[in-house]
Amino acid sequence: xxxxxxxxxxxxxxxxxxxxxxxxxxxxxxxxxxxxxxxxxxxxxxxxxxxxxxxxxxxxxxxxxxxxxxxxxxxxxxxxxxxxxxxxxxxxxxxxxxxxxxxxxxxxxxxxxxxxxxxxxxxxxxxxxxxxxxxxxxxxxxxxxxxxxxxxxxxxxxxxxxxxxxxxxxxxxxxxxxxxxxxxxxxxxxxxxxxxxxxxxxxxxxxxxxxxxxxxxxxxxxxxxxxxxx
Amino acid sequence: xxxxxxxxxxxxxxxxxxxxxxxxxxxxxxxxxxxxxxxxxxxxxxxxxxxxxxxxxxxxxxxxxxxxxxxxxxxxxxxxxxxxxxxxxxxxxxxxxxxxxx
Numbered sequence: 575x576x577x578x579x580x581x582x583x584x585x586x587x588x589x590x591x592x593x594x595x596x597x598x599x600x601x602x603x604x605x606x607x608x609x610x611x612x613x614x615x616x617x618x619x620x621x622x623x624x625x626x627x628x629x630x631x632x633x634x635x636x637x638x639x640x641x642x643x644x645x646x647x648x649x650x651x652x653x654x655x656x657x658x659x660x661x662x663x664x665x666x667x668x669x670x671x672x673x674x675x676x677x678x679x680x681x682x683x684x685x686x687x688x689x690x691x692x693x694x695x696x697x698x699x700x701x702x703x704x705x706x707x708x709x710x711x712x713x714x715x716x717x718x719x720x721x722x723x724x725x726x727x728x729x730x731x732x733x734x735x736x737x738x739x740x741x742x743x744x745x746x747x748x749x750x751x752x753x754x755x756x757x758x759x760x761x762x763x764x765x766x767x768x769x770x771x772x773x774x775x776x777x778x779x780x781x782x783x784x785x786x787x788x789x790x791x792x793x794x795x796x797x798x799x800x801x802x803x804x
Numbered sequence: 805x806x807x808x809x810x811x812x813x814x815x816x817x818x819x820x821x822x823x824x825x826x827x828x829x830x831x832x833x834x835x836x837x838x839x840x841x842x843x844x845x846x847x848x849x850x851x852x853x854x855x856x857x858x859x860x861x862x863x864x865x866x867x868x869x870x871x872x873x874x875x876x877x878x879x880x881x882x883x884x885x886x887x888x889x890x891x892x893x894x895x896x897x898x899x900x901x902x903x904x905x906x
Contacts, residue, residue: 736901
């Protein structure tokens with residue numbers, strides 16, 4: 575009883591965060607088809623990789639002729655932020671049996687993390703709180719899979735003239751809207767962005783990795799510099 | 805090749821989460837690592853955004869009569885003020901279609 579209650583509370587709390595997930599999932603499915611992948615390959619990225627932004631990077635690089643190492647490396651860089659989520663929830667979940675940790679790790683996403691972190695923080699003593707993450711994570715997962723399928727279907731009927739490829743940069747602008755006002759983030763955005771244009775023709779389509787790592791190095795310098803000032 | 809990439813990327817993404825969730829308790833983690841990871845979106849996403857806007861299909865710089873630049877500026881302004889992801893995508897796409905079709 576209490577388990578299903580927690581599961582549904584997680585599902586319910588994550589719902590508002592799913593509003594942008596729906597168009598993003600549809601865009602992803604449509605882009606996969608537009609870039610020349612088969613429906614089953616496009617769907618497999620959602621089922622197996624299961625990380626929205628990273629799937630777009632994966633499809634874009636591979637269709638652009640990047641090597642597998644570069645594609646896998648760039649996808650990994652985009653997903654590296656998940657390390658932060660796992661580590662942040664670790665104190666609540668690292669005593670769970672391995673089966674639970676496998677399922678919860680697979681289902682852990684930006685949105686499920688956002689609501690679970692708040693809930694876990696407020697309910698430190700509740701032994702069943704992993705059902706909350708199961709509910710929020712599973713709800714996002716099922717919505718993502720369905721939206722990908724809808725996008726795959728739409729992608730095969732939408733005409734090329736609509737310029738669907740433009741939805742890729744547009745979606746990522748939308749994902750960054752909270753960062754443009756912060757000076758440190760704005761500096762990184764401009765550095766990484768300009769570098770990626772300059773390095774676009776670098777060998778092996780390495781421009782995403784090269785510009786990301788340079789920007790992260792600048793971030794490291796910013797952190798050191800701030801520390802020095804305090 | 806495609807399937808091989810999908811599986812490896814999937815396993816890596818899973819392991820990133822599984823290993824951190826199982827073995828990296830934040831209370832014992834170097835705060836610098838945590839801070840750097842919080843910059844990952846701002847470091848990675850622009851490398852997808854900028855080429856998608858400023859380069860043409862052949863990878864050449866395209867700054868004149870490029871409808872994507874104006875549409876993106878409009879989307880950015882709406883995004884920064886509304887902080888709404890859907891509103892940002894919809895105004896960007898609407899502006900883009902308006903410029904190319906009208």
